[in-house]
Amino acid sequence: MTKQSKRLYLNEVATRDGFQNEAAFIDTDDKIALIDALSACGYAKIEVTSFTSPKAIPALRDAEAVMHGIARQPGVVYTVLVPNVRGAERALSCNVDEVNLVMSLSESHNRANLRMTREQSFAQLGDVIDAMRGTGVAINVSLSTAMGCPMEGDVPLATVLDWMARFAERGVHGITLCDTTGMAYPSQVRELCERSRAQFDALELTLHFHNTRGMALANTLAALEAGIVRFDASLGGLGGCPYAPGATGNVCTEELVHMLELDGYDTGVNLAAVLDASARLPALIGHDVPSQILKAGRRTDLHPLPGGVQGMPEQRAFS
Ligand code: COA
Ligand code: ZN
Numbered sequence: 001m002t003k004q005s006k007r008l009y010l011n012e013v014a015t016r017d018g019f020q021n022e023a024a025f026i027d028t029d030d031k032i033a034l035i036d037a038l039s040a041c042g043y044a045k046i047e048v049t050s051f052t053s054p055k056a057i058p059a060l061r062d063a064e065a066v067m068h069g070i071a072r073q074p075g076v077v078y079t080v081l082v083p084n085v086r087g088a089e090r091a092l093s094c095n096v097d098e099v100n101l102v103m104s105l106s107e108s109h110n111r112a113n114l115r116m117t118r119e120q121s122f123a124q125l126g127d128v129i130d131a132m133r134g135t136g137v138a139i140n141v142s143l144s145t146a147m148g149c150p151m152e153g154d155v156p157l158a159t160v161l162d163w164m165a166r167f168a169e170r171g172v173h174g175i176t177l178c179d180t181t182g183m184a185y186p187s188q189v190r191e192l193c194e195r196s197r198a199q200f201d202a203l204e205l206t207l208h209f210h211n212t213r214g215m216a217l218a219n220t221l222a223a224l225e226a227g228i229v230r231f232d233a234s235l236g237g238l239g240g241c242p243y244a245p246g247a248t249g250n251v252c253t254e255e256l257v258h259m260l261e262l263d264g265y266d267t268g269v270n271l272a273a274v275l276d277a278s279a280r281l282p283a284l285i286g287h288d289v290p291s292q293i294l295k296a297g298r299r300t301d302l303h304p305l306p307g308g309v310q311g312m313p314e315q316r317a318f319s
Pocket of ligand 1: 057
């Protein structure tokens with residue numbers, strides 16, 4: 001398949017990865033209105049919220065109300081983050097299409113984020129997988145710090161592949177490799193994606209980049225070269241893990257779509273509609289968002305000549 005005709009699948013994570021980090025609570029009705037707008041943008045998937053402990057993530061304590069309140073668009077997969085069986089039961093009561101389980105591949109980050117060892121997490125997520133059996137709900141696992149840990153540094157490729165194999169054996173449908181704190185770099189991403197695709201061709205593989213060090217778009221291109229077609233992205237570039245020092249936003253949806261469209265990819269996503277939705281964010285969350293496209297516009301959004309400038313040389317009348 002040529003690059004020009006390649007279909008990509010985007011998962012919008014702003015209302016989960018983004019909103020979980022916001023200090024001020026965003027009203028449930030505002031969350032619902034934003035998700036309804038996102039549902040009309042052409043995403044393959046939307047990560048709506050998380051069914052975590054309200055003490056750990058108070059910003060998303062209205063998860064049930066949000067899930068019940070949104071108008072679900074046929075063809076969009078509505079997924080939610082779930083840390084344990086309790087979360088899975090709450091998610092099932094809302095008829096989600098998919099649950100997104102989460103653990104970190106570095107011991108320190110897992111302890112900070114989930115208050116468990118990795119083995120305890122794996123056992124607990126195994127219980128969730130058992131609880132989901134026969135429900136028809138898809139299971140994805142997001143593996144945090146897969147490209148580096150802010151406390152431990154590099155995470156060996158063999159460690160990533162080992163944990164992927166353990167989840168593949170448990171029968172999950174998809175795995176998301178997360179660069180939780182923007183430590184990944186392109187050649188690392190390419191190798192990780194090539195090895196993962198070769199070993200786990202039956203799994204839906206998704207890449208989740210944060211732009212902490214400005215490398216998210218470069219890493220996306222590296223993943224594309226390695227054949228990855230699924231990406232998480234966040235409206236306005238919101239996002240960040242509350243348990244990762246210095247973490248900043250995910251790759252920005254409109255920057256990603258803008259770049260991919262220019263290179264001829266079919267993202268399924270309507271850039272104008274995404275920009276409209278992104279423009280609503282500052283009022284909703286009370287602060288500016290990282291999005292460069294929101295500030296600068298698309299590359300072909302032309303500007304009037306500044307006042308006092310006479311116009312193009314060839315348009316001037318020379319005597
Ligand atoms: N939904 C609602 N409440 C939950 C819950 C869930 N899925 N899981 C646990 N709780 C509640 C418990 O009922 C308990 O409440 P109580 O203090 O009123 O009795 C409290 O949370 C603590 O439960 P416990 O089982 O001791 O868990 P914990 O304190 O070790 O927390 C997690 C473990 C994983 C549930 C919690 O740390 C969490 O939700 N973390 C969020 C992780 C996250 O989303 N990070 C960002 C994304 S990567
Ligand atoms: Zn993230």
